[in-house]
Amino acid sequence: MLRVGLTGGIGSGKSTVAGRLAEHGAVLIDADRLARAVVEPGTPGLAAVVDAFGPEILAPDGSLDRPKLAAVVFTSAEQRERLNGIVHPLVGGRTAEMLANAADDAVVIHDVPLLVEKNYAPMYNLVVVVHADVEERVRRLVETRGMPEADARARIAAQATEEQRRAVADVWLDNSGTPDQVLAQADALWADRLVPFEANVRLRRWDKYGNARLYDYNPEWPLQAARLAARIKLVTGGLRVDHIGSTSVPGLPAKDIIDLQVTVSSLEQADSFAEPLTEAGFPVRPENTGDRGEETKRYHNSADPGRLANIHLRVAGTQDWRHALLFRDWLRASPEERANYLELKRGIATRFASGENLGEAATAKDAWFDEALPRAESWASKTAWSPS
Numbered sequence: 115m116l117r118v119g120l121t122g123g124i125g126s127g128k129s130t131v132a133g134r135l136a137e138h139g140a141v142l143i144d145a146d147r148l149a150r151a152v153v154e155p156g157t158p159g160l161a162a163v164v165d166a167f168g169p170e171i172l173a174p175d176g177s178l179d180r181p182k183l184a185a186v187v188f189t190s191a192e193q194r195e196r197l198n199g200i201v202h203p204l205v206g207g208r209t210a211e212m213l214a215n216a217a218d219d220a221v222v223i224h225d226v227p228l229l230v231e232k233n234y235a236p237m238y239n240l241v242v243v244v245h246a247d248v249e250e251r252v253r254r255l256v257e258t259r260g261m262p263e264a265d266a267r268a269r270i271a272a273q274a275t276e277e278q279r280r281a282v283a284d285v286w287l288d289n290s291g292t293p294d295q296v297l298a299q300a301d302a303l304w305a306d307r308l309v310p311f312e313a314n315v316r317l318r319r320w321d322k323y324g325n326a327r328l329y330d331y332n333p334e335w336p337l338q339a340a341r342l343a344a345r346i347k348l349v350t351g352g353l354r355v356d357h358i359g360s361t362s363v364p365g366l367p368a369k370d371i372i373d374l375q376v377t378v379s380s381l382e383q384a385d386s387f388a389e390p391l392t393e394a395g396f397p398v399r400p401e402n403t404g405d406r407g408e409e410t411k412r413y414h415n416s417a418d419p420g421r422l423a424n425i426h427l428r429v430a431g432t433q434d435w436r437h438a439l440l441f442r443d444w445l446r447a448s449p450e451e452r453a454n455y456l457e458l459k460r461g462i463a464t465r466f467a468s469g470e471n472l473g474e475a476a477t478a479k480d481a482w483f484d485e486a487l488p489r490a491e492s493w494a495s496k497t498a499w500s501p502s
């Protein structure tokens with residue numbers, strides 16, 4: 115199963131995208147719809163709300179009088195919390211039920227308007243944000259939904275900012291154009307990313323990384339690494355996760371593969387996270403458990419074909435653990451050494467462009483690191499560097 119969080123500001127086109135993905139076969143869990151369903155007439159939810167706020171919040175037909183309830187909770191944080199205390203657990207229960215009932219190979223789209231505001235992003239294998247400019251959203255809400263303009267603006271102002279949404283978006287769907295354009299993006303997302311990602315997680319595999327091509331340094335790499343790290347932290351109960359490797363060194367061209375180092379206290383601890391990490395989208399890579407063939411780490415890969423990543427679980431204080439951090443910090447601090455290393459990388463990228471014999475490419479790099487280690491160590495003692 116793949117769990118995808120879908121969000122976006124009101125009027126951005128979230129429901130439009132969710133509907134299209136559902137047509138392709140996704141299981142849709144709509145948080146807004148559930149929040150309404152759990153307080154429909156005859157539900158224990160509505161009974162609890164009446165208990166808390168009195169029968170005045172009912173309309174003559176016995177259904178919830180939403181404007182009246184809204185007026186009550188709008189002015190009081192305490193009343194708002196009281197309402198949330200009733201509705202949220204019920205929505206959570208229904209969500210868990212729908213997840214439990216979804217097929218093993220389901221792609222679940224969880225449409226959550228407040229995903230960013232609630233910091234839910236790390237709970238998903240992937241977060242998709244639908245975006246349209248504020249003015250465009252106001253226009254759509256007024257024209258197609260008949261919302262008063264002031265209401266539309268007030269709601270938009272109360273939600274997360276574009277910058278906050280960008281920080282959690284693994285996929286950014288720009289819905290500034292026509293509906294057909296965003297639907298085509300949703301189609302491509304489904305076919306090129308969600309379907310293979312789901313299969314990879316279910317079958318515990320990852321896409322082959324047989325490509326040594328170098329890309330210019332991408333300032334998005336640290337942000338992408340941070341999103342993966344947040345997922346890993348969540349499933350490992352807060353272990354230290356560092357962005358390491360070439361993509362962690364600003365200015366350095368690199369293969370488009372993020373390396374992350376997870377600090378564990380023992381390999382047994384690393385093994386205990388094999389399954390949770392797999393479910394989070396990072397299956398174990400069983401045939402390669404160590405650096406240079408030694409049993410010094412556990413190795414996972416990203417199953418997301420749209421974001422390749424190597425996840426190295428290494429024991430705190432071991433040599434390889436320390437070197438990964440040292441080389442990163444040393445290369446960040448030393449422009450000449452960066453240039454020197456880049457030269458080696460360019461040579462490797464040319465020699466191994468076919469993607470064959472990548473093992474030899476790794477050996478060539480190891481040799482460079484062996485030769486560079488004394489220089490890195492001398493920098494470390496000069497600057498009183500420490501890995502913590």
Ligand code: ADP
Nearest residue numbers: 123124125126127128129130254258291292293
């Ligand atoms: P959300 O679920 O994010 O609030 P919707 O998908 O309901 O947004 O879209 C808001 C309104 O804008 C809907 O009436 C929808 O039909 C319309 N809409 C969505 N995308 C576009 C677009 N690209 N151009 C014009 N109108 C759109």
